[in-house]
Amino acid sequence: MNEKLISSIEPFYVMEILEKANKLEEKGRKIVHLEIGEPTESVHPFIKKEAISGINRNNDKYSHSLGLPALRNSISKKYFKDFNLKISPDRMAITTGASSALVLSLLATMSKGDEVVLVEPYYPCYPQLIKIFGGKVKIFTTRLDENFQINTSKFKSFISSKTKLIILNSPSNPTGVSQSAKVLKFLSSLKIQIISDEIYQGLNYEAETKTILNYAPSAIVVNGFSKLYSMTGWRLGHLIVPMKLIRGVQKLQQNMFICAPVISQYGAIGALRISKNEIDSLLSEYKAKRDFMLSALNDLGIDVGYSPDSSFYVFCNMEKYCKDSLKFSLDILNRVGLAVAPGRDFGPTFNGYIRLSYSSSFKNIKNGLKRLKKYIKEYT
Amino acid sequence: MNEKLISSIEPFYVMEILEKANKLEEKGRKIVHLEIGEPTESVHPFIKKEAISGINRNNDKYSHSLGLPALRNSISKKYFKDFNLKISPDRMAITTGASSALVLSLLATMSKGDEVVLVEPYYPCYPQLIKIFGGKVKIFTTRLDENFQINTSKFKSFISSKTKLIILNSPSNPTGVSQSAKVLKFLSSLKIQIISDEIYQGLNYEAETKTILNYAPSAIVVNGFSKLYSMTGWRLGHLIVPMKLIRGVQKLQQNMFICAPVISQYGAIGALRISKNEIDSLLSEYKAKRDFMLSALNDLGIDVGYSPDSSFYVFCNMEKYCKDSLKFSLDILNRVGLAVAPGRDFGPTFNGYIRLSYSSSFKNIKNGLKRLKKYIKEYT
Numbered sequence: 192m193n194e195k196l197i198s199s200i201e202p203f204y205v206m207e208i209l210e211k212a213n214k215l216e217e218k219g220r221k222i223v224h225l226e227i228g229e230p231t232e233s234v235h236p237f238i239k240k241e242a243i244s245g246i247n248r249n250n251d252k253y254s255h256s257l258g259l260p261a262l263r264n265s266i267s268k269k270y271f272k273d274f275n276l277k278i279s280p281d282r283m284a285i286t287t288g289a290s291s292a293l294v295l296s297l298l299a300t301m302s303k304g305d306e307v308v309l310v311e312p313y314y315p316c317y318p319q320l321i322k323i324f325g326g327k328v329k330i331f332t333t334r335l336d337e338n339f340q341i342n343t344s345k346f347k348s349f350i351s352s353k354t355k356l357i358i359l360n361s362p363s364n365p366t367g368v369s370q371s372a373k374v375l376k377f378l379s380s381l382k383i384q385i386i387s388d389e390i391y392q393g394l395n396y397e398a399e400t401k402t403i404l405n406y407a408p409s410a411i412v413v414n415g416f417s418k419l420y421s422m423t424g425w426r427l428g429h430l431i432v433p434m435k436l437i438r439g440v441q442k443l444q445q446n447m448f449i450c451a452p453v454i455s456q457y458g459a460i461g462a463l464r465i466s467k468n469e470i471d472s473l474l475s476e477y478k479a480k481r482d483f484m485l486s487a488l489n490d491l492g493i494d495v496g497y498s499p500d501s502s503f504y505v506f507c508n509m510e511k512y513c514k515d516s517l518k519f520s521l522d523i524l525n526r527v528g529l530a531v532a533p534g535r536d537f538g539p540t541f542n543g544y545i546r547l548s549y550s551s552s553f554k555n556i557k558n559g560l561k562r563l564k565k566y567i568k569e570y571t
Numbered sequence: 572m573n574e575k576l577i578s579s580i581e582p583f584y585v586m587e588i589l590e591k592a593n594k595l596e597e598k599g600r601k602i603v604h605l606e607i608g609e610p611t612e613s614v615h616p617f618i619k620k621e622a623i624s625g626i627n628r629n630n631d632k633y634s635h636s637l638g639l640p641a642l643r644n645s646i647s648k649k650y651f652k653d654f655n656l657k658i659s660p661d662r663m664a665i666t667t668g669a670s671s672a673l674v675l676s677l678l679a680t681m682s683k684g685d686e687v688v689l690v691e692p693y694y695p696c697y698p699q700l701i702k703i704f705g706g707k708v709k710i711f712t713t714r715l716d717e718n719f720q721i722n723t724s725k726f727k728s729f730i731s732s733k734t735k736l737i738i739l740n741s742p743s744n745p746t747g748v749s750q751s752a753k754v755l756k757f758l759s760s761l762k763i764q765i766i767s768d769e770i771y772q773g774l775n776y777e778a779e780t781k782t783i784l785n786y787a788p789s790a791i792v793v794n795g796f797s798k799l800y801s802m803t804g805w806r807l808g809h810l811i812v813p814m815k816l817i818r819g820v821q822k823l824q825q826n827m828f829i830c831a832p833v834i835s836q837y838g839a840i841g842a843l844r845i846s847k848n849e850i851d852s853l854l855s856e857y858k859a860k861r862d863f864m865l866s867a868l869n870d871l872g873i874d875v876g877y878s879p880d881s882s883f884y885v886f887c888n889m890e891k892y893c894k895d896s897l898k899f900s901l902d903i904l905n906r907v908g909l910a911v912a913p914g915r916d917f918g919p920t921f922n923g924y925i926r927l928s929y930s931s932s933f934k935n936i937k938n939g940l941k942r943l944k945k946y947i948k949e950y951t
Binding site: 193195196197200202203206229231233234239242243246247249250251252253254287288290291294298299300301302303316319320323325421422423424425426438439442443445446447448449450451452453454455 | 573575576577580582583586609611613614619622623626627629630631632633634667668670671674678679680681682683696699700703705801802803804805806818819822823825826827828829830831832833834835
């Protein structure tokens, strides 16, 4: 057994909350879930239609290792429409979720011992994947009172000639903040390879949606269909790399995955046919949920202190009530039956935080916040 | 760029054949494909029904990281029915194809520099995956005149205290041979961790189908739904590990993949409901195709010289016509429009071989062998 590796991988603390919540539910207790990182929306009928038609027409054998040409073409067109960018389908790989896109991009770019900079708070998988593939994690921390923006002058003195990769996640999980154009420009000027995880791209409520590719043409982009299109279980993502990397990515994909799930690839073709109007109305709904959550938190005396402008998360500083976010989250669960994600999953600096998701129904969000109110009133 | 890693990964030579074949087809030439490693059968209606019902009922969000409990239970029952083995669903992971099962099992067991023994001829991905994750490949070669069985006394002196893992593939791609019970017993007695890739399990035409788990309870088993159930594009596999490894596998799965594609997991539940009668009639058809292929080869003066008793491949020694299987395969393609898989994909020793697949229709197989006859008659 590779005990050293296995034991170095940290569990997701939110899983402890989930497991505990499941046990309580088995005992008949009603739990409200605001810890989830996936939309509870049904997928659009276009997605269902294309997938079912793929199944019925027996289009379910291996695809091209880089993905169905029709899907890569549709994604290419979307980049042109949304960002005025010409991205050749030839430097695109359709992947098994954004997760595999991240795996492929790390393996294609990182050598053993390479220093990889993460921006804290970060998606919990990043440091684990870097460890699994033998890189060295270096953590740059952003601050709530700087709206979780990367402080460019601090960042400049933070990186060194040893920094081989920067992993960016904008819009961010867990803060729900997008980095500004100024920050993206700055990062692009550093001449360090960027892997930009844009899985929450499109879920923007204040400013226009962005891609690093408008600033750094040789950045690697990780994206997928899980969040904007609610296709989490379909496991479908895509990866855009500079042309010189695509052959390497393809060889890795052939050996590790053969190709991405084909029924899901057809579903994704359907997703890209959804009209702008329908996406816009989805976005207004998310925006209304966000606004409701922020104002309800305000009513509880919790000023989040920054502007979550994208994705579907609010990252709450609870330091006045809690030092250990796992204990705190378990206590909330036990006392009032509300599940939240503990901040320590997103970096050691944020162990006094919890992450709340507004990706579920209005009713669920309302119920959850009512329970949080009760908790704060009665147990803190 | 991780140039060292990327450039060390060998391409699949069969891809050169495929690309060339595609180009010829684009020009209007009719090509017969016997190089393919996937069944051309449509999937069973049960598979379609369960998958479509999953889509329509919106059961398409993330599943448990180890897979849907209902699917793991069905697989557990199958092991009891087929092999009289009680395999707890708790030590099973549903994976994104057998490919990911292999990736997870290597990462969970292999440390950097560990020596991994492969049995040549081997599935081309094995040495590449071992290289990608930092292991050392050691190749044990089997011989046609020993029916591609592992010679146990030679194997005993081949391994050393440095051998940390053995990857077994029985039934085998590319030979279509299953290792005997005697060999499985022998391997199990060595007290070296075995990863047994049983993806062709069930496709047996002479003897009963076997699993290493009947001989080595602590072996790791890689399996999936691509071959027996023709679900290649669905990307669904499963992994069975000793209980002490499952937590590590789960942590790797959560970070690298989250979970296997959920629509495909529902499809697989359908696959496991297919009756024994229907599987038996599929097997008789494969057997008839194999017999036809062997007798047609015999008519061409090619005695394959061993007994391919399983999977859907025949591995032909063509050394009397060819020294370089890639050149030879390209020549066959150019001259008579027949695509075959070059032997060098399966190990350096077998560069005088080609692999023929009988996983397509009778008509296609007949056409292919007619073309091979023409080639041998006119161009050798």
